[in-house]
Amino acid sequence: MTTGASHPLPARSGPRIGVLGSYGGFNIGDESILSCVLGCLRSLRPDARLVVFSRNAEHTRAHHHAADQVLDWEGVSLNHVLDTLASLDLLVLGGGGILYDGEARRYLRLVRAAQERGVRTFAYAVxxxxxxxPDDRAAVRSVLAEMDDVVVRDEESRLVLEEVGLERDVVVTADPALLLRPEPFTDAMMRDEGVPTDARLVGMSVREPGRAAEKLDEGDYHALLADVADFLVRRLDAHVVFLPMERHDVRHAHAVLSHMTAPDQGRILHGSYSPGQVLGFMRHLDLAVGMRLHFVIFAALSGLPVLPLPYSGKVFDFARRTGAPALVGVAREQAGLLLAEVDRLWDEFPQRRDALHARVRELRATATQTCERCGDLLDDIDGGRSASAPEPADLTVPSAGSLSV
Incomplete structure (x- = not known):
């Protein structure tokens, strides 16, 4: 028996449910999703045996104690993984952004193997x-067509699947991390990071340029973001705190900080924090500007004015759903537009606050629908013998585990 718990596991007489995704401590957003998916499954079937297929089983065992068993699925004997798949009653794919070039076929190979062994399959707000x-598109068309239910987290994903040629009903809900519960980020933790507790604070999330800044070299990209940070320092008399949501983000945060004219007003979080603690940290902020989807989600959950910097369709889609400004590109000639948008966001937020809160409540309710659909499938599998219909609030789960940034 492979677990990360130091205490005996309770007997599990319910269904065996596998969870497959980009888990293992690489990204705070993915870890927050896993916490919420496991919380959903445990609320639906308290006696279920939950098996997580992880890219770093050691990390997942240590930080997600709701899982009864954790297996590596990369760089290991395929036979062991296949034997475990065959023992499942249900395999949950996701959530998170895993159906993309170079990765989709790898995840879907395991989903297909489960299907061939008679295991029911569910796509959880992917x-x-x-x-x-072509190989990824073909895998998506064939494997998702045979899944029992396919739920995606945004309209953009549904349109992508439609364009690929998937011919089946696809349900749109919302990102599972919308149900994450904040954990305390104390004043002592703030002091350990060198972040003032008596100053206005702006959070920033930066990552590699990617499609957001295709016409900029990396140096110009970092300089542009430094211009935004310096503007925030001057305009709001603020300190800027960079929140790395993935390990690679640290390098880009340092590069932006090095281009700032006021680097003494900037800090980078370096500690190892759980997703819930990162969400708790957002409660100390006054404004958020960033690129990572889950940074933007955490800001919205915290009721902050947030400017999503353009990076991908998923960020644009979430901005649209929350009523946040949605920019479409980053270029040096757009620096003035970017700064003007930040200025307008700050000035107008008092009038927008109630609307943001209402939209976030609606999105959280929508996110619970994924769990409810998964529950319907479990009822079909086991007749609902151990099900207890959870209230939406019951699906809000604390996060477990940390990501070293």
């Missing part, structure tokens, strides 16, 4: 795109 590679 994200899709870009999908241009």
């Amino acid at each position: 994200g899709a795109g870009p999908l241009r590679e």
